[in-house]
Amino acid sequence: MSALANEHKAINLSQGFPDYPLHPALSDYLFDASRAGFNQYAPMIGLANLREQIAKQYSNQYHVALNPDTQITITPGATYGIFTALASILSTGDEVIVLEPAYDSYVPNIEMCNAIPICIALKAPYFSVDWEAIRKAINSKTKAIIVNTPHNPTGAVWSKEDWNTLYELIKDSSIYVIADEVYDTLLFDGQQHFAAYQHEGLRDRSFCIYSFGKSLHATGWKTGFVLANDANMNLFRRLHQYLSFSVSTPTQVAIARFLETHTLYTQAAFMQEKRDFFLEALSKTPFKIHQKSPGSYFQVASYEAISDMPDTEFAKWLTINYGVATIPLSPFYKNKKDERLIRFCFAKEEQTIRNAMQRLLQIPSNA
């Protein structure tokens, strides 16, 4: 969609990346780090100062102690963290439960490990979890479940009760949890993120995945981190050592320095303002929403008042005819299930949103 957006000079509300500038201190620190000579390999597990900053901030935020030497590894982004966590635990023929719609790397990553994705649909329109379907899917081959909260593409958030329900379902097995929590700093309306690592029963079977790309609004920096208990982190590092070995040094120096004076966990209000500005403007167009996005960069909307085209066709039509690029939801399903929904990314400058809305306002109902 981004390529089509460029071709048609469309306003790009499709891919999940911000168009507003980076915090200026971060750019300065990156420049300083390189100028100061931090240009050679970093340690395999990540710079000590960065892991210490993460441990400090994470423990304050989520009230759980972390050993920065044995439980945190810096990664070249969250996508890498997810794949490496899966590859550390999967063997041929293992099954992994994926809740769909799902971030597009999960299913291919599982298949790359010769394992089998077992896809279970979240229940529209609120994308709640179908616990009964999960219970039925669990068997002796089930090796892991991937949970993404706040969720891409819907923004749906797991409560502590959701984690408790999952725990009850898997506590008598050795099923792992891959917790993709890349939007953990972006929950709205006063909600609190509950991390898998906070759950006493789940902690020792979880790999929790985070992205500085998302939390620092610098997706091109492709830097993140993974948490796991000592034994699981050993499994992870056995692969990490030969997959990427280490992560960009000046980037780590810059982020560590930034975290000495800035906390990761104060940005939700900034993003909620963007969501609210976006939704207020969207309400004047024929698009309908079932619920306000509870978190992340994204809002799902229905175009039933405009057209009954399949979602991919509709998203292309919108890009070509009205110059606004979005993402259809069907590619987030292995079987390309089409519920006539599209996803908007609102992590954009107000002016970008305003310009996009001027175009969307031109669309008649039942176009």
Ligand SMILES: Cc1ncc(COP(=O)(O)O)c(C=O)c1O
């Ligand atoms: C749910 C989810 N997980 C992981 C990622 C990837 O993060 P990174 O860019 O750090 O690999 C994204 C990016 O859009 C995402 O939406």
